[in-house]
Amino acid sequence: MTRRFRRWQALGVALLMLGSACTFGADEPGDSGGSVAADEPVTLRVWTHQNKSFNQGLKDLGAGFEAANPNVTLKFETFDYDSYIQTLQTALPAGTEADVLQMFGTWTCSYADNLAPVPADVSGLADAQSAFFEAPIGGYTCDDTLYGFPQEFNIEYGATLVNTDIADAAGVDTSAGWATWDEFMADAKALTETQDDVITRTGYHFTSADALVYSFFSLILQGGGQFLADDGASFTIDTPEAREAVALMQSMVDEGIIDPELFNDTANWVGDCYFEEACSMGLIGPWVVPEYSADFPEVADATKYVALPTLGETPDFVADSGWGLTVSANSPATNVAWDFVEFVTLDPENAAAWNTATGTLPALRSNGEGATQEQLIADYPHFEAWFPLLQYGQYVGNLPDRDLLWYEIAYPHLLGVLQGTESVDDALAAMESEANDTFR
Amino acid sequence: MASATIEQPRRKRRWFGGREGAQRRFVSIVLSPALAYMAVFLVLPIGWAFVLAFFDFSPRRTGSPFLGLGLDNPFVGLEHFARMFDFSKTAPLEVRQFHTALKVTLLFAFIVVPLNLVITLPLASMVESVRGRWKVLYRTVFFLPVLTSAVGVAIIWGFVLHPQRGLLNGLISRATGKVTAIAWTTDPDLVFLGVPIALVAIIVAYLWQDIGYNLVIFIAALQAIPDSVKDAARVDGASAWQTFRYITLPLLKPTILLASVLTMISAFQVFDLFQVMTNGGPDDQTRALSLDIYESAFRYQRMGWAAAVSVVLFLLVFTISIVQSRFLRANWEY
Numbered sequence: 001m002t003r004r005f006r007r008w009q010a011l012g013v014a015l016l017m018l019g020s021a022c023t024f025g026a027d028e029p030g031d032s033g034g035s036v037a038a039d040e041p042v043t044l045r046v047w048t049h050q051n052k053s054f055n056q057g058l059k060d061l062g063a064g065f066e067a068a069n070p071n072v073t074l075k076f077e078t079f080d081y082d083s084y085i086q087t088l089q090t091a092l093p094a095g096t097e098a099d100v101l102q103m104f105g106t107w108t109c110s111y112a113d114n115l116a117p118v119p120a121d122v123s124g125l126a127d128a129q130s131a132f133f134e135a136p137i138g139g140y141t142c143d144d145t146l147y148g149f150p151q152e153f154n155i156e157y158g159a160t161l162v163n164t165d166i167a168d169a170a171g172v173d174t175s176a177g178w179a180t181w182d183e184f185m186a187d188a189k190a191l192t193e194t195q196d197d198v199i200t201r202t203g204y205h206f207t208s209a210d211a212l213v214y215s216f217f218s219l220i221l222q223g224g225g226q227f228l229a230d231d232g233a234s235f236t237i238d239t240p241e242a243r244e245a246v247a248l249m250q251s252m253v254d255e256g257i258i259d260p261e262l263f264n265d266t267a268n269w270v271g272d273c274y275f276e277e278a279c280s281m282g283l284i285g286p287w288v289v290p291e292y293s294a295d296f297p298e299v300a301d302a303t304k305y306v307a308l309p310t311l312g313e314t315p316d317f318v319a320d321s322g323w324g325l326t327v328s329a330n331s332p333a334t335n336v337a338w339d340f341v342e343f344v345t346l347d348p349e350n351a352a353a354w355n356t357a358t359g360t361l362p363a364l365r366s367n368g369e370g371a372t373q374e375q376l377i378a379d380y381p382h383f384e385a386w387f388p389l390l391q392y393g394q395y396v397g398n399l400p401d402r403d404l405l406w407y408e409i410a411y412p413h414l415l416g417v418l419q420g421t422e423s424v425d426d427a428l429a430a431m432e433s434e435a436n437d438t439f440r
Numbered sequence: 441m442a443s444a445t446i447e448q449p450r451r452k453r454r455w456f457g458g459r460e461g462a463q464r465r466f467v468s469i470v471l472s473p474a475l476a477y478m479a480v481f482l483v484l485p486i487g488w489a490f491v492l493a494f495f496d497f498s499p500r501r502t503g504s505p506f507l508g509l510g511l512d513n514p515f516v517g518l519e520h521f522a523r524m525f526d527f528s529k530t531a532p533l534e535v536r537q538f539h540t541a542l543k544v545t546l547l548f549a550f551i552v553v554p555l556n557l558v559i560t561l562p563l564a565s566m567v568e569s570v571r572g573r574w575k576v577l578y579r580t581v582f583f584l585p586v587l588t589s590a591v592g593v594a595i596i597w598g599f600v601l602h603p604q605r606g607l608l609n610g611l612i613s614r615a616t617g618k619v620t621a622i623a624w625t626t627d628p629d630l631v632f633l634g635v636p637i638a639l640v641a642i643i644v645a646y647l648w649q650d651i652g653y654n655l656v657i658f659i660a661a662l663q664a665i666p667d668s669v670k671d672a673a674r675v676d677g678a679s680a681w682q683t684f685r686y687i688t689l690p691l692l693k694p695t696i697l698l699a700s701v702l703t704m705i706s707a708f709q710v711f712d713l714f715q716v717m718t719n720g721g722p723d724d725q726t727r728a729l730s731l732d733i734y735e736s737a738f739r740y741q742r743m744g745w746a747a748a749v750s751v752v753l754f755l756l757v758f759t760i761s762i763v764q765s766r767f768l769r770a771n772w773e774y
Contacts, residue, residue, distance in 0.1 A: 086499075089741060093502045110500060196619040200604065261623040262603045266721050278604060404740055408533065412723065421628050421723060434533045 035335035042333045043073045044340060045098035049084040053290075054323065057357035058102075061350050065343050072336055092328075099331035100340060105139025105154070105321020108147050109398040116327040116334050118146040122342050131346070136363035138395025139321020148326030149345035152360035153368075156285040157214040157317040158389040159305040160204065166191060166280045166302075178309045181248060188257045191280035199259045204252065204281045207260040207418060208270040209411040211283035212249070216414055217318040219245035221394060222311035228397045235435040238428040244311065246417060246424050253418050260418040265411070275299050283308075289382045290359045305385035319393040320402070322363055348372070361386055400438040409434045492747035493520060500741050513744070520748035534736060538749055540724045541732035545753075547635065548728060549707040549760075551643055552650075556703050557696065560651050564658030565684060579659065583652035590649065594716035597645040601625055601717075628722040636725035642713050650706070654699045661695035662688070697768035701761050708757050729753050 036042055046062070048055055055078055062074040077098060079087050088107070091097040092114040101115075108115070118128070125146050128137055136150035162174050170190050178184040184204075192203035206215050220227050225241025228234075253260060262268060263279070274282035275296040286305065293300040307315065325345055327337040344350055348364055352372045355362045359380055362368050367376075368390050377384050399405055413431045416422030422430075494517055497503070501512035509515070526535050567578045585593065600607045601624040612620040624630070630637035665688060673683045711730040714720065720727035720735075729749065737746035 086738065090499045093499065093508065113502065198619045198621040200619065200621075261627040261629075261722075262621055264626055264721075266719060267603050267623060267626045401740060404533075408537075408735075408740075416628075416723060419628060419722075433530070437532055440532075 034332045036333045039071050041071050041073075042336045043075055044100055044331075044333065044337055045075050045077060046100040046102070046340075047084070047087075047098040048076065048078050048102035049081050050078045051358075053358045054102075057354045058344065060357065061344050061354060062340075064350070065340055068343075069336075069339070072340070074340070095330045097328045097330065099328055099333060099337045101326050101328060102323060103140075103148060103326045104323055105136060105148075105150050106396065106399075106402050108140050108321070108326060109142035111326075112142040112145070112147055114329050115147045116329045116331065116338075118148065119335075119338055122338050123149075123346065131365060132363050133365055133368065133390050133393060135319035135390075135393035135395045136322045136324070139398075140324060140326070142398060148324050149341060150322045150324035150363035151345055151351065151354055152322035152324075152358070153363050153390055153393070154285070154320045154322035155317075155361060155386060155390070155393065156210050156319065157218045157283065157308075158315055158392075159307045159385040161274050161279075161282045161284060161288075162304055162306050163274070163277065163280050163299065164302045164304055166201075166277065170280075174306050177306050181309050181311070184309050185252060185255055185257065188252065188281060189255055192257050194256070199256070199262060201277070202259070202263050202268075202273070202279050203257045204283070205258060205263050205268070205270045205273050205279040206249070206252070206283040207258060207264050207415065208284070209265045209407055211270055212414050212418075213406050213410045214318055215249060215283065216242070216245050216410065217396070218316065219248060219311055221316040221318060222314075224312055228399075232397055233439060235432055237432040237435060242428055243424060246414070246428070248311070249414070250418060250424075260415060264415060286361065286380070286382055286386055287359070289380075303382060305382050307385050307389065314392055315389055316392050316394060317389065318396050320396055322360070324363070352376070361390065404438055405435055409438075489747045489750055492744050493751045494518070495744045496520075497744040497747070498741045499743060516744070520745055521752075524748070524752065534742065534745055537724065537727060537732055538729075541727045541729045541749075542752075544639065544725070544727055545708060545729040548639060548643065548710070549704055551635070552646060552707045553700055553703050555643070556647060556651060556654055557700060559647065560654040560699070561658055561692070561696070563651070564655050564662060565688070567655065568659055568662045579656065582655050585649045586652040588649060590712035591716055593645055593649045594713045597641065597648075597713075598625070598717050601641055625718050625726075626722050628725060636722075638718050638722055638726050642710075642717055642726055645713055645717065646707075646710060650703070654703060657695060657699050658692070661692050665691050693768060697765060700768065701764050704760055704764065705757055708753060 048058060059076060066072055066074060092111050125144060128146055132150060133153055136153050140146055140148045140150060167174055172187045172190050188203035192199060193201040206212060217227055220241045223241035223244050225239050227237055229236060252258060263273060268278055270282040270284050271288045273279040275292040277299060289300060289303060325341045327334055327341060331337050348366050351364050352367045355376060356379055361383060368387055373387055409431055413422060413427040417424055417427045494515060495509055495513055496516045497513040503513035504510035523535050524538060567575060570578060603609060603621045603623045609620045609622055624641050625638045632640055670683055670687055673687045709730060714726055714728045714731045718726040720731050733746045733750050736742045
């Protein structure tokens, strides 16, 4: 081949590479947002992650919004969960996102630069804080600015799944709940089955990643401590309250209620474990019940949630903010986008319709009581134990990287302590240091 | 004798005209799709990874309009590589995880490669010695796992090794008459000769799936050795072992080189088994470099750091492959 031909080839390859590479180029975010006149035809793009009931619930509300606003057309685009995270992470800095973005509240502040703040005529911060429970609205509040509204209360700690068939067979009555951790542990021990010194059915599974980390941070709160400094810029994890929390969890292992080598995130994850009846009780949020009901209807029928005892006066717990809606700062029709978000999230009737369609707990305080609460419990009996707890939820905080803290820092160290491979001193010191490194 | 240079009339090169031009057009048309594909999906990502390794890049942050580099994704030069040499206890988490991942990957590769060869070479020789249809049957049976999805293999082995419902513990329980629940892949205390059992479990699954590939390569190489060479050895009184040791094995040297280099490269790249069987656990005992890169890049969006680690992985594979080639190179052919 001639040198000239090679040059042509090289030029072609270089042009192709440059062309592809330039697609990474980003427009300056937030410089093209705008609003449109009241009757001007508008097409709003709405991005959500794929979840059958979530998507259908939103589409149903969208149909109502389109009927009330004939000039608006909603275009829903869905992504599987992993793709959605990556799409948001790349599209927002590039300014190519949709007008309305479904957001998990805890993520919101990391995208705040590219999101539109809630206009004052939609809701002020104080109004939103009184309308929504603290934990869900916390995720949408960044430096005292509101960037969206939650649709659900995402809760993982406060009550435990109880298999009533197994409890009845063991002669354990959990209907009155437990006043103390000693009472709880006695029942959990009675619900534990062992054979040849091997736990074949654990009494209480709390050693999956989410369960263990939510337990740890919630028990710190209940003990009167805090893990995040007031300014939200540093962690204090090596504290007496943290030691008390670890000691309680360690005592359950020592009592033989659970073997963390056999029951953890990799082997016997709590959802599988509970519905396959290898766990009598298990710590996981109420979202798991509809997820498994179709495949394990008999276990689902025998399932109820019972509130856990507390270490302090009140059942304080740590919670992430739930799924909700935000508006892109680049949207050419932010006013219409906010109208839609307001219609879905702030209207109590519409918000309750979405919670009913999706089997999620309400984020609006007004839907957590009265007739709406009764209707939700009638539709989802396993919600009953959760409603009294919602007011005690504390938002986990706008962490630099929540997943990193949860799954790479807190969980491995806590599991290490329970498995006996790490001392409490080393684990707490390492957690504090590694967690503070995430602020770098 | 005087020499004279005869000046040839210079042929005018015609790029698009004439027979030569037609050939060039044909070559261009045929090669362009493949070159474009390679440029976009191979050269560009590799080049992009090398560029990113010098930036503190995260797609979460807003960079400059030029490729998203700069501004909040600043140029950091060799900083990522320098941090890799921080062996102190206070080194950042990602650095310590990189050290662990490097150790796990090297351990995995240097166990898997010799084990693979030690198993496949004699097995190939045995399969090759079988006559008739049985040879085809054996070849098929041993090659079948290669065709299986790696994720499927990981799930099945996960089931075999499950502490409570696993086949292995079930067999041990039957044999001992006692309920046995060994947490093969989740107990950090289980170690064999300094190698975590969770890693051993992945090695077993990997070998189960991979040996068929090298087996076919060795069978093909064995078939290529002329019978006359072996016959000559036998005439000279060599036993079967001596024939294998002094005739077959040396003649297989180029194939052993090929198999060991390919296995080494593939061992450094294994991802699915690590992610599905253990997800790096217990206690990071099976956190391989590929998993570390994936977690850093796509879970925690530390693209710059992940790119630097992938550059290290590339250099590692490159260097080891070169060293292997030097050691196992044969200077003759038959």
